[in-house]
Amino acid sequence: MEHAKSYYAASARHKDGFPALDGDIDVDVAIVGGGFTGIATAVELAERGLRVAVCEANQIGWGATGRNGGQITGSLSGDTAMEREFKRTLGDQASEFVWDLRWRGHDIIKNRVEKYGIKCDLKFGQMQTALNKSHLRELTATFEQGCARGMQDHLEMVPADKMGEYLESDLYIGGLLNRRNMHVHSLDLCVGEALAAQSLGAQIFENTKVTAIEYGARPKLVTENGVITADKLVLAGNAYHLLEQEKLRGKLFPASLANMVTEPLDADVARAINPQDIAVYDGRFILDYYRLTADNRVMFGGGTNYSGRDSGDIAAELRPALERTFPRLKGVGIDYSWAGMDGIILNRIPQVGRLSKDVFYVQGYSGHGIALTHILADLTAREIAGEASEFNVFENVRHWSLPVGRSMGSLMIAVGMAYYRMRDRIAS
Numbered sequence: 001m002e003h004a005k006s007y008y009a010a011s012a013r014h015k016d017g018f019p020a021l022d023g024d025i026d027v028d029v030a031i032v033g034g035g036f037t038g039i040a041t042a043v044e045l046a047e048r049g050l051r052v053a054v055c056e057a058n059q060i061g062w063g064a065t066g067r068n069g070g071q072i073t074g075s076l077s078g079d080t081a082m083e084r085e086f087k088r089t090l091g092d093q094a095s096e097f098v099w100d101l102r103w104r105g106h107d108i109i110k111n112r113v114e115k116y117g118i119k120c121d122l123k124f125g126q127m128q129t130a131l132n133k134s135h136l137r138e139l140t141a142t143f144e145q146g147c148a149r150g151m152q153d154h155l156e157m158v159p160a161d162k163m164g165e166y167l168e169s170d171l172y173i174g175g176l177l178n179r180r181n182m183h184v185h186s187l188d189l190c191v192g193e194a195l196a197a198q199s200l201g202a203q204i205f206e207n208t209k210v211t212a213i214e215y216g217a218r219p220k221l222v223t224e225n226g227v228i229t230a231d232k233l234v235l236a237g238n239a240y241h242l243l244e245q246e247k248l249r250g251k252l253f254p255a256s257l258a259n260m261v262t263e264p265l266d267a268d269v270a271r272a273i274n275p276q277d278i279a280v281y282d283g284r285f286i287l288d289y290y291r292l293t294a295d296n297r298v299m300f301g302g303g304t305n306y307s308g309r310d311s312g313d314i315a316a317e318l319r320p321a322l323e324r325t326f327p328r329l330k331g332v333g334i335d336y337s338w339a340g341m342d343g344i345i346l347n348r349i350p351q352v353g354r355l356s357k358d359v360f361y362v363q364g365y366s367g368h369g370i371a372l373t374h375i376l377a378d379l380t381a382r383e384i385a386g387e388a389s390e391f392n393v394f395e396n397v398r399h400w401s402l403p404v405g406r407s408m409g410s411l412m413i414a415v416g417m418a419y420y421r422m423r424d425r426i427a428s
C-alpha cells in the first residue's frame with residue numbers, strides 16, 4: 001500500500017523506494033516491519049557486520065513512524081511502572097536506569113544523523129506547557145529532578161509572563177523548555193536510516209508482506225515471493241502486526257492517533273507564533289502536540305482515539321484546538337490530515353520478549369516511540385550479537401494480558417481513556 005496522504009509522504013526527500021523480495025535468501029537476522037523498530041535494529045546489526053534483511057509489507061516508514069508528530073522527548077509514558085518493574089532485575093539501580101533511558105535515544109538518533117549525514121530537518125528545542133497549576137507542579141518537579149541530575153544547562157522553567165517569548169498563545173501559565181529534546185521529519189529519518197543500513201549491506205525489502213513464520217533449527221519468514229531463512233528473527237510490526245496472534249494476543253492494543261498540517265504560513269507569521277521554532281505538547285494525559293515544519297507549516301496533533309478506529313474528519317476535529325492555541329490562525333487552510341496507529345501496552349512499558357529461542361518481538365510504545373524504538377533496537381541488536389545488554393531488564397517485566405481480541409481490548413482501553421479525557425477537561 002502507498003503511504004498515508006501525509007505531509008511526510010508528500011515532502012519526503014527519497015522517493016525511489018526499495019525493491020521487493022524476489023526469491024529465497026539466507027541471512028543472519030531477518031526483521032518483520034520497516035518502521036523505526038525494524039530499521040534501527042537493522043542499522044545496529046549491520047554496523048556489527050551481521051547479514052540482515054528487513055521485510056516491510058508496504059513502504060519504509062508506512063506505519064506510525066511515517067505519520068507521527070516528530071517530537072523526540074524524554075517522556076517514557078510508563079516511567080513509574082518502569083521503576084517498579086525494573087527493580088526486579090536492577091534493584092536499587094532501577095531509578096538511575098530509567099532516568100538514563102529518557103535520553104539514550106536522543107544520543108543514538110543525533111549521532112546517527114551526523115554519522116550518515118541524514119537530512120531530516122532535525123532541530124533542538126521542545127517545551128511541555130502547563131494549562132493549570134497541577135501541570136505546573138509536575139513540570140517544576142521534573143525541572144528539579146533534571147537539575148539534580150546535572151541537566152540544568154538544557155532545562156528552563158518559563159513563567160507565565162515570559163511565555164510570549166516562545167509561543168503566541170494565551171492558553172498556558174508556564175512551561176518547561178528542554179533544549180535536549182528534538183523534532184524531526186520522521187519519515188526522512190527512517191528512510192535515511194534504511195539507506196544507511198543498506199549501505200552497510202542490509203537488504204531492505206518493500207511491498208514484501210510476511211505471511212507466516214516457520215520455527216525450526218533455523219527459523220524462516222515466509223512471503224509470497226520468497227522465503228528468508230535466518231539464525232534469528234525480530235518481529236517489529238508493532239500495532240500493524242497480525243502474525244503469531246495466538247502467542248501475542250492480549251498484549252498490545254492499537255490506538256489511533258491523529259495529525260494534521262496547515263498550508264505554509266508566511267515566514268513572519270510562523271516566527272510570530274513560534275519564534276524559537278520549538279516543538280510543544282501540553283501537560284494533559286490526552287494531549288495536543290505541535291511544531292513548525294521546515295517549510296513553515298504547523299503540524300498539529302492530538303485527541304487520541306483509543307478505540308483503534310480512524311476518525312471520520314480529522315481536520316475538523318483538530319481545527320478548534322489549533323485555533324484555540326493560536327487565534328491568529330483562525331480559518332487557516334489545512335493541506336494534510338491523517339491518522340496512524342501505535343501499540344498501547346497496559347502498563348505502558350514497551351514489550352520485548354522471545355516467542356522461541358531465536359524469535360524476538362519488540363513492540364508497544366504507547367504514543368512515545370521515536371526515542372524508545374531506537375533504544376530497544378540497540379538493546380535487541382546487542383542481545384542478538386551476544387554483547388552485554390539490558391534486554392533482560394525489559395524482558396523480565398510482568399505484563400498483563402487481557403483475554404480478549406485486539407478490537408475488544410482497544411475498546412476497553414478507550415473506555416478507560418474517556419475517564420482521563422474527562423479528568424483533563426475538569427482540570428483545565
Ligand SMILES: Cc1cc2nc3c(=O)[nH]c(=O)nc-3n(C[C@H](O)[C@H](O)[C@H](O)COP(=O)(O)OP(=O)(O)OC[C@H]3O[C@@H](n4cnc5c(N)ncnc54)[C@H](O)[C@@H]3O)c2cc1C
Nearest residue numbers: 033035036037057063064065068069071210237340369370
Ligand atoms: C499520529 C501519531 C503521532 C505520534 N507522535 C509521536 C511523537 O511526536 N513522538 C514520539 O516519540 N512518538 C510518537 N508516536 C509514536 C511513534 O510514531 C511510534 O511509537 C513508532 O513510530 C513505532 O515504530 P515501529 O517501527 O515500532 O512501528 P511502525 O512504525 O508502525 O512500523 C511497523 C511496520 O511493520 C509493518 N508490518 C506489519 N506487519 C507486517 C508483516 N506481516 N510483514 C511485513 N511488514 C509488516 C507495517 O507495515 C509497518 O510499516 C506517534 C504515533 C502516531 C500514530
